[in-house]
Amino acid sequence: MVRGLRPHVEGEGLRAIEVYDPKLGDLDGALHLPVPVKAISRRGKYVLFDLGVRTLVLHLRMSGRLVWAKRKPGGRVRLVLRFPEGGVYFVDPRRLGTAEVVSEFTADLGPEPLGDLAWLPAALQQSRTPLKLWLMDQRKIAGIGNIYAAEILFRSGIAPVRRADSLTRGEVRKLQKAIPAVLEEAIACCGTTLTDGQYRGPQGEIGVFACELAVYGRDGEPCRQCGTPIRRTVLGGRGTFFCPRCQR
DNA sequence: TCATCCCTGTGG
DNA sequence: CCACAGGGATGA
Numbered sequence: 001m002v003r004g005l006r007p008h009v010e011g012e013g014l015r016a017i018e019v020y021d022p023k024l025g026d027l028d029g030a031l032h033l034p035v036p037v038k039a040i041s042r043r044g045k046y047v048l049f050d051l052g053v054r055t056l057v058l059h060l061r062m063s064g065r066l067v068w069a070k071r072k073p074g075g076r077v078r079l080v081l082r083f084p085e086g087g088v089y090f091v092d093p094r095r096l097g098t099a100e101v102v103s104e105f106t107a108d109l110g111p112e113p114l115g116d117l118a119w120l121p122a123a124l125q126q127s128r129t130p131l132k133l134w135l136m137d138q139r140k141i142a143g144i145g146n147i148y149a150a151e152i153l154f155r156s157g158i159a160p161v162r163r164a165d166s167l168t169r170g171e172v173r174k175l176q177k178a179i180p181a182v183l184e185e186a187i188a189c190c191g192t193t194l195t196d197g198q199y200r201g202p203q204g205e206i207g208v209f210a211c212e213l214a215v216y217g218r219d220g221e222p223c224r225q226c227g228t229p230i231r232r233t234v235l236g237g238r239g240t241f242f243c244p245r246c247q248r
Numbered sequence: 249t250c251a252t253c254c255c256t257g258t259g260g
Numbered sequence: 261c262c263a264c265a266g267g268g269a270t271g272a
Contacts, residue, residue, distance in 0.1 A: 023255095045267080045268095059267080059268085060266090060267090061254095061255095061266085061267045061268075062255090062256095062265065062266055062267055062268095063255090063256080063257085063265080063266080076256085092255095093255085093256055093257060094254090094255045094256050094257075094265085095254085095255050095256070096254065096255060096256090096267070096268085097267095098268095129249080133249090136267090138267090138268080145266055145267070146265090146266060146267085147266055148266090191266095192266075194265090194266075195258080195259090198265090198266075199266065216266095236249090236250080236251095237250085237251070237252085238265095238266095238267090239264075239265080
């Protein structure tokens with residue numbers, strides 16, 4: 001998503017911030033607009049607009065989308081970042097997303113999942129939590145959510161409830177490979193659009209990784225690898241999908 | 249380490 | 261109608 005927005009906003013002047021949801025509060029109070037966007041980047045699931053002395057921090061949570069458009073798109077627009085050539089529209093029907101302007105971005109985030117994962121074995125050894133919860137704990141490793149946790153575990157052949165500190169060396173190696181493999185593949189597919197009105201890229205692109213999902217949302221359907229019905233349980237309050245045969 | 253809550257929309 | 265939804269902060 002950040003890659004899609006980059007050509008539209010990087011180096012461009014942010015003219016105005018229009019807030020349509022009082023929950024978001026005032027955002028431009030500490031800013032001298034217009035201000036050039038020096039860079040747009042990502043850390044974990046946070047989107048960061050580098051405005052020089054300040055940083056605009058967005059988090060889309062469950063239902064948020066960032067749409068680049070000339071005019072207002074459909075849906076519940078909570079925020080607009082106005083640029084000369086168009087706007088970044090923060091569409092967010094559930095209103096769980098967040099936006100703030102800060103002097104320095106801070107968040108309790110673990111390392112990026114696409115960097116060197118040499119630290120992983122030692123970190124896993126220190127935790128007794130179920131592996132799926134470990135993967136989704138942003139303080140342990142940043143950026144992995146419910147869909148990709150499920151898919152990473154399937155590709156690793158590890159059951160979601162396995163304690164993090166119980167993995168064999170071989171399983172850790174599989175996990176180490178599966179984390180970047182699943183994420184890179186999903187990014188190459190432009191993400192995962194499950195149904196209409198859900199995740200889209202900044203130009204409305206559908207994320208076709210939904211076609212590649214092995215377990216997520218496939219409760220009761222046959223495993224693509226062994227035919228065993230995919231099962232759904234609840235872990236940490238979240239739907240958890242896995243193949244009881246392929247994942248031990 | 250957990251359930252709960254924040255919100256609203258959709259699908260069964 | 262109820263269950264559930266891609267996330268995360270909070271308080272027990």
